[in-house]
Amino acid sequence: xxxxxxxxxxPLIDTENDSNNPEFNQILTDRLSRRSMLxxxxxxxxxxxFGGGSLLFSPTGETHAATGALKLNFAAVxxxxxxxxxxxxxxxxxxxxxxxxxxxxxxxxxxxNGSDRADSFSKRVxxxxxxxxxxxxxxxxxxxxxxxxxxxxxxxHESVTAAFLHPNGQTIADEKRLSDNExxxxxxAVGMSVAEVKKxxxxxxxxKDSRFNRRVTSMTDIEITGPAARSPLMTTKYSVTGTxxxxxxxxxxNGHTPWGTYLTCEENWAFYFxxxxxxxxxxxxxxxxxxxxxxxxxxxxxxxxxxxxxTPENHFGRWDASISGSSSDGSDDYRxxxxxxxxxxxxDPFNPDSIPKKRTALGxxxxxxxxxxxxIAGQPLVWYMGCDSRHEYIYKYVSNAVWDPADAKRGSAxxxxxxxxxxxxxxxxxxxxSGDWLELSYGRNGLDRDNTYYSFDDQADVLINARLAADARxxxxxxxxxxxxxxxxxxxxxMTLTHNPSRALxxxxxxxxxxxxxxKKGVAQKGNANGHIIRWAEQDNKGSATHFQWDVFLxxxxxxxxxxxxxxxxxxxxNDFSSPDGLWxxxxxxxxxxxxxxxxxxxxxxxxxxxxxxxxxxxARKTIVNTDNDQQxxxxxxxxxxxxxxxxxxxxxxxxxxxITGLAETPDGRALFVNIQHxxxxxxxxxxxxxxxxxxxxxxxxxxxxxxxxxxxxITRNDGGPIGADLI
Ligand code: FEO
Ligand code: CA
Ligand code: CA
Ligand code: CA
Numbered sequence: 001x002x003x004x005x006x007x008x009x010x011p012l013i014d015t016e017n018d019s020n021n022p023e024f025n026q027i028l029t030d031r032l033s034r035r036s037m038l039x040x041x042x043x044x045x046x047x048x049x050f051g052g053g054s055l056l057f058s059p060t061g062e063t064h065a066a067t068g069a070l071k072l073n074f075a076a077v078x079x080x081x082x083x084x085x086x087x088x089x090x091x092x093x094x095x096x097x098x099x100x101x102x103x104x105x106x107x108x109x110x111x112x113n114g115s116d117r118a119d120s121f122s123k124r125v126x127x128x129x130x131x132x133x134x135x136x137x138x139x140x141x142x143x144x145x146x147x148x149x150x151x152x153x154x155x156x157h158e159s160v161t162a163a164f165l166h167p168n169g170q171t172i173a174d175e176k177r178l179s180d181n182e183x184x185x186x187x188x189a190v191g192m193s194v195a196e197v198k199k200x201x202x203x204x205x206x207x208k209d210s211r212f213n214r215r216v217t218s219m220t221d222i223e224i225t226g227p228a229a230r231s232p233l234m235t236t237k238y239s240v241t242g243t244x245x246x247x248x249x250x251x252x253x254n255g256h257t258p259w260g261t262y263l264t265c266e267e268n269w270a271f272y273f274x275x276x277x278x279x280x281x282x283x284x285x286x287x288x289x290x291x292x293x294x295x296x297x298x299x300x301x302x303x304x305x306x307x308x309x310x311t312p313e314n315h316f317g318r319w320d321a322s323i324s325g326s327s328s329d330g331s332d333d334y335r336x337x338x339x340x341x342x343x344x345x346x347x348d349p350f351n352p353d354s355i356p357k358k359r360t361a362l363g364x365x366x367x368x369x370x371x372x373x374x375x376i377a378g379q380p381l382v383w384y385m386g387c388d389s390r391h392e393y394i395y396k397y398v399s400n401a402v403w404d405p406a407d408a409k410r411g412s413a414x415x416x417x418x419x420x421x422x423x424x425x426x427x428x429x430x431x432x433x434s435g436d437w438l439e440l441s442y443g444r445n446g447l448d449r450d451n452t453y454y455s456f457d458d459q460a461d462v463l464i465n466a467r468l469a470a471d472a473r474x475x476x477x478x479x480x481x482x483x484x485x486x487x488x489x490x491x492x493x494x495m496t497l498t499h500n501p502s503r504a505l506x507x508x509x510x511x512x513x514x515x516x517x518x519x520k521k522g523v524a525q526k527g528n529a530n531g532h533i534i535r536w537a538e539q540d541n542k543g544s545a546t547h548f549q550w551d552v553f554l555x556x557x558x559x560x561x562x563x564x565x566x567x568x569x570x571x572x573x574x575n576d577f578s579s580p581d582g583l584w585x586x587x588x589x590x591x592x593x594x595x596x597x598x599x600x601x602x603x604x605x606x607x608x609x610x611x612x613x614x615x616x617x618x619x620a621r622k623t624i625v626n627t628d629n630d631q632q633x634x635x636x637x638x639x640x641x642x643x644x645x646x647x648x649x650x651x652x653x654x655x656x657x658x659x660i661t662g663l664a665e666t667p668d669g670r671a672l673f674v675n676i677q678h679x680x681x682x683x684x685x686x687x688x689x690x691x692x693x694x695x696x697x698x699x700x701x702x703x704x705x706x707x708x709x710x711x712x713x714x715i716t717r718n719d720g721g722p723i724g725a726d727l728i
Contacts (some may be wrong), residue, residue, distance in 0.1 A: 001268035001270075010447065015391065015706065016163060016391060016502060017391040017392050017467070018391075018475060019240060019293070019453070019468075019471040021026075021473075021474050028030040033257070035271055036651065041279045042116050042560045045395070052570075056300060059190075067100070069728050070588060070589060070726070070728070071567045071612075071726050072617075072647070072724065073721070073722070073726045074088035074089065074150050074379060074610075074649065074651060074718075074726065075088065075089060075092060075561065075570070075649075075723065076088075076431050076575065076645070076649040076650045076651075077607075077649075077650045077653055078650075079576075079607075079650070079653065080653050082655070082656075082677075083655045083698050084655055084700060085114075085676065085700075085713065086652065087651070087715065088651050089717055090717060090719070091651075091712060091714075091718065091723075092168075092203070092715070092716055092718055093674075093715055094509055094713065095684065095712070095713055096205065096673065096711075096712040097155075097711065097712050098110070098701060098711040098712075099126070099127045099128075099164075099429065100116060100124050101124060101125045102114065102123065102126075102708060103193065103195055103275055104208065104209065104213060106211045107123045108120075109121055109250055111445060112706060112707050113707070114165060114168070115167060117279045118181045118185035118188065119184070119188070120214075121189050121217075122213065122215055122219075123213075124187050125155075125193055126188075126189045126190060126191060126192070127158070127159065127160040127161060127189045127190070127678075128157055128158040128159045128160060128190075128677050129155050129158075129320070129584075129589055129661070129662060129675035129677055129711065130156040130252050130255065130661050130675060130677060131155075131251070131252060131265070131369055132154040132155045132156065132157075132263060132662035132664045132675055133154050133254055133262055134151045134197075134208070134372075134665060134667075134673060135153075136150070136155055136666075137350075138150075139533060142350060143260030144419070145667065146667045147667065148196045148199070148666035148667050148668040148670065149198065149199040150199070151197055152196055152197075152212050152349040152350070152351050152723055153206075153664065154192060154254070154347070155193050155195070155662065155712060156192045156252065156264050156662070157190050157251060158190070158251055158267070158268075158450050159190060159250070159268070159678075160186050160189045160302075161180075161542075161678050161680075162240075163300065163690060164690075164708065164709075165182070165185055165186060166179075167181050168690055168691070172184060173642055175299055175303065176303065176308070176371035177302075177306050177307050179372055180225070180307045180316065183316060184516050186302060187218045187219055187247075187315070188217045188219060189217075190249060190250075191216045191218055191220065191247070191248055191249070192215075192248070192251050192262075192264045193214065193216075194212055194215075194216075194262075194349045195210070195213050196210030196213060197714075199351055200672075202720055203671070203714060204230045204600075204671055204673075204714045210403045212349065212350070213352075214349070216264070216356055217247060217248075217525065218245065218248065218249050219247055219315070219539065220248065220356065221246060222246070222247065222355065222356045222525040223355050223357045224239075224340065224358050224360060225357045225358060225359055225415075225416065225419075226358075226359055226360035226362075226419070226420040226421075226463075227420075228463050229243050229244060231458075231511045233330060234336060234339055234340055234459065234460075234464075235330045235331050235336055235367055235459065236318075236328075236330060236331070236335075236337050236340065237314065237318075237325070237333055239315075240329075244424050245337070245341070246318065246462035247343075248266055248356065248358075249266055249272055249341055250267040250268040250269040251265065251266035251273075251345075252266075253369025253371065253661075254370060255344070255369055255370035255383060257402065257414070257418075257419075258374065259407055259409070259412075260348075260349075260408070260411065261407050261412050262346070262351065263347075263353070263359075264345045264452055264506060265367035265368060265370055266343055266344075266345065266366075267366045267368055268342075268365055268366060269332070269342055270296050270298060270338060270366070271296075271298065271301040271418060272300055272301055272302065272304060273300055273305070273319055273321040273338050274294050274298070274299055274300035274318070274320045275297050275302075275321045275322050276319070276322065278322075279323060279469055280342050281328045281367060287313050289453075289454050289468070289536065290465050291321075293467050293471075294342070294364075294365075296321055298686055300319060304316060304319045305317065319337075321334055321335055321337055323335045326524050331663065336728065338413045340358070341363070341364075342365055343358040343359060343360055343364055343367065343418075344358070344359045344362045344367055344370045344383075345357065345359070346356050346419065348411050348412045349697065350411065351411065354378050354411075357415060357416075359415065359419040359420065360460070360463050361419060361420055361463065362397045363397070363424045363440070363463050363522060364463060364464050364465070365466050365467050366387050366392065367386040367387065368385070368386040368387070368483060369385065369386070370383040370384070370385050370397075371493075372486065372525070373491060373543035374380075374486065374543065374561055375403055375585060376403060377404070378402050378403065379542065379543065379544065380398045380399045380401070380402055380422070381395065381398075381399040381403055381543075381558055382396055382397065382544065384396045384486065384495070385483040385484070386478075386482060386495055387467065388481055390479075390502045391478070391500070392425065392467070392477070392537040393426050393467070393476070394475075394476075394484075395424060395425060395427070395466070395476060396437060396543075397417065397419075397422050397423070397471070398414070398544045399421070399545065400422050401421070401424040402576040415595050417658040417707065423439060423440075424439075425437035425439055426469075426470040426473060426475040426487050426705075427475050427476060428473075428474060428475055429510065429511035430510070430583065431509070431548055433550060433621075433638045434548070435536055435547065435548040435549070437547070437548070438473040439546075440466060440558050442461070442462045443707060448683075451472055452467055453472045454468040454472070456468075464478045470490065474708075476509065476511055478497050478500075478511065479497040479499060479503055480499060480500050481495055481497060481506055482495070482497070482580070482581045483496050483582050483583035483584070483594075483666065484496075485580060486585065487585055488585055489540065489541065489589045490537075490541070491534060491537070491541050492535070492615065493536050495530050495583070496533050496554055496582075496593070497533070497534060498527075498579050498580060498596065499527070499529055499530055499531040499578070499579050499599065500527055501525065501526065501527040501528075501529065503528045503633055504527070507624055508633055510635060510638070511534060511552075512532075513552075513624045514528050514568075514624060515527060515528065516562075516565065516566045516627070517532060518557075518561065520577075520599060520601075521602050526628065529578070530555075530556035530557050530577075530579060531578065531580050532552050532555045532556060533554055533557045534550060534553065535552075535553045535613075535616055536549060536550040536551075536616060537615070537616040537617070537663075546588040550616065551638035552568075552638065554569045554571075554580070554593075554611070554640070554648070555639070556571075556576075556578050556579065556721055557568045557569070557570075558576050558600060558603070559571050559572050563627070565626065565627075566622050567638055568624065569643065571602075571648070572636060574641070574645050575609060575645060575648040575650055575670050576596050576605055577593070577600070577609055578595060578597045578599045578600035579598065579600070580595055581594055581596035581659065581660075581661060582661045582662060582663055584663035584697065586665050586669060586672075587665065588669055588725060588727065589612075589613075590724050590725045591608055591610070591611040591612070592608060592609070592611075592672075593609045593611055593653075594606070594608050594609075594660040594662075594674075595605075595607050595609075595659075596660050596662055604653060605653050605654050605655060605656055605658065606654050607651075607653045607660060608652040608653075608660050609650050610651050611643060611648045611649060611698040612643070612647040612725065614640055614641045614643075616640075618640055618641040619638065619641045620639060621638055621639075622637055623635070623636050624637060632638050652715070655676065655680075655698050655700035655701075656679060656680060656700070657678070657679055657681050657682050657683070658676050658677055658700070659677040660674065660675070661675050661676075662712070664674035665723070667705075669723060670716065670717070671714050671715070671716050671720040671723070672715045672716075672724070673713070673715075674714075675710070675711070675712050675713075676710060676712075676713060676714070679697075679700040679701075680697040680698030681697075683695070693706075
């Protein structure tokens with residue numbers, strides 16, 4: 001039986017960036033030198049970037065004083081392996097929705113035994129809840145940025161735990177799916193959902209009959225916008241003009257816009273496409289370079305393309321990316337369909353009939369999310385983005401148009417103004433604590449037909465093959481960029497680097513400085529097993545800057561690990577964690593950190609922590625010594641101030657085998673929405689039998705012998721106060 005991915009990382013082994021980008025080796029040589037200690041004071045350099053006390057604008061347009069201290073208002077939760085949500089004392093939670101819950105009247109309650117009709121999932125909550133955002137809903141049915149009592153909750157559904165969706169798991173023989181009904185259900189259980197929520201008492205519940213409730217799935221018609229629209233590389237049988245595609249997929253993290261629309265981001269889409277080795281003979285060298293760099297190969301995850309009796313609309317065959325037609329341009333098959341995935345997709349939650357738009361100006365890669373920078377009138381808009389695979393890159397997009405607050409009410413028409421024309425950059429983290437944004441524009445810096453990595457035809461080609469363009473520019477290979485978050489108080493950007501088992505002892509660098517062994521139950525886990533959180537401050541505090549200063553906010557580690565070189569942030573039993581993934585700033589300036597961990601799960605399930613952040617440059621330069629047997633490397637890096645127990649605490653621990661992901665807050669800061677993704681996800685072990693509930697690793701949330709379900713929970717403080725921290 002084919003099972004769901006254990007998480008979004010297993011297939012990433014195939015898409016690992018093994019490019020030998022030109023500047024990498026040179027940088028490495030610098031960093032491995034024991035004499036490459038840096039001159040000058042990073043702290044002093046960082047100080048030059050900031051003035052004091054100005055008023056800043058959050059992404060929702062509110063103003064904040066750039067001062068104001070926070071104090072955590074809860075006692076730390078202990079690490080636990082319990083199959084439940086363990087929450088800080090003084091707080092309560094309730095479930096908003098779980099996989100399969102109806103989003104419309106007339107849809108029966110979810111059976112949770114696999115017997116539900118496949119097509120009903122077009123009106124049910126999807127599976128694997130991930131990135132999320134709360135949009136206040138005004139009485140007029142429009143976006144009301146400060147409304148907290150009613151809202152539209154947009155939730156990504158990244159993937160499926162297929163074993164639990166069907167009566168007896170997936171029906172497969174000879175590497176082929178035998179039930180088109182099962183595949184249809186899976187195709188409708190991914191994507192995202194929009195659901196109205198309303199305040200009831202002190203908590204919230206889903207409004208089942210709201211006219212705003214909506215599913216966007218891998219079946220939904222979507223418009224392709226921006227420079228890559230109409231490119232010959234986007235031509236498919238579905239849209240011979242390259243202006244439409246069908247569906248969105250791998251909807252991992254998210255973002256939002258200052259005009260009240262939601263951004264859902266396509267991360268692990270590549271391996272849903274089938275492309276067997278025989279297809280290589282029909283492809284040009286350029287095509288093979290591109291397909292290989294994005295990992296489009298093999299019989300496809302979940303085997304959607306293998307359904308024998310395709311529909312006239314090619315609902316199943318469209319997942320086969322091989323050249324099967326006779327056309328020269330791909331207008332009679334789906335050879336180019338993978339080029340229509342890997343984008344940021346804009347959805348207007350307030351217009352349920354609106355057609356979502358893929359925003360190609362923001363580049364194509366394994367998009368984790370797209371996090372807006374500070375929104376300031378008269379300045380360009382910025383979104384920060386990570387490509388989550390081992391050794392992939394951090395990007396940002398800067399709009400050509402400068403922000404006009406009058407556009408806040410224009411919905412996705414404003415998206416056409418700000419998100420179709422702009423500049424894409426990729427990050428290089430230098431060994432001296434500075435960084436550069438490297439422009440990815442056709443015809444500049446060698447991104448043209450003569451490029452030796454890949455011959456770029458035009459800007460559409462640069463965007464469709466953004467990974468190749470970033471390779472050519474010499475971007476820094478990171479330890480799997482996951483979520484980003486922008487501090488609403490000062491515009492500094494934080495990004496999780498979740499972990500990287502492929503980080504080699506001799507391939508550490510200043511921004512990815514650790515190689516170590518974190519044994520789990522006696523089994524070695526080498527590389528950067530626990531991950532870290534990097535942060536940067538743009539030069540002159542301008543999102544459009546091309547230079548920045550960086551440091552490492554937190555190194556994740558077991559509290560018991562060596563404090564000199566592994567537990568560098570001196571984490572304690574109250575705040576140690578591994579594999580940071582979700583990351584999100586409350587309006588108060590409190591930073592939330594979620595984990596998607598497999599390294600420390602011998603001790604604790606995944607968790608949510610709250611952090612009071614400092615500022616870039618508040619720590620010190622440090623040399624880390626990495627050791628493997630009798631080999632050592634040393635690297636100089638920049639470490640933020642040790643947070644201590646007062647500034648970093650564990651707030652929640654999830655049920656067994658879940659990922660904690662997705663965060664949204666009501667504008668009043670009195671309710672926090674959190675997603676519990678795929679409890680019991682590794683149930684697919686050899687002892688698993690769908691008929692024997694005792695083999696399920698989790699039964700959360702229903703308990704007893706129930707199948708586990710991904711869920712959104714809402715957390716409130718029992719006395720109605722702000723979540724996590726008080727202003728002092
Ligand atoms: Fe879907 Fe990178 O997490
Ligand atoms: Ca996951
Ligand atoms: Ca993630
Ligand atoms: Ca992850």
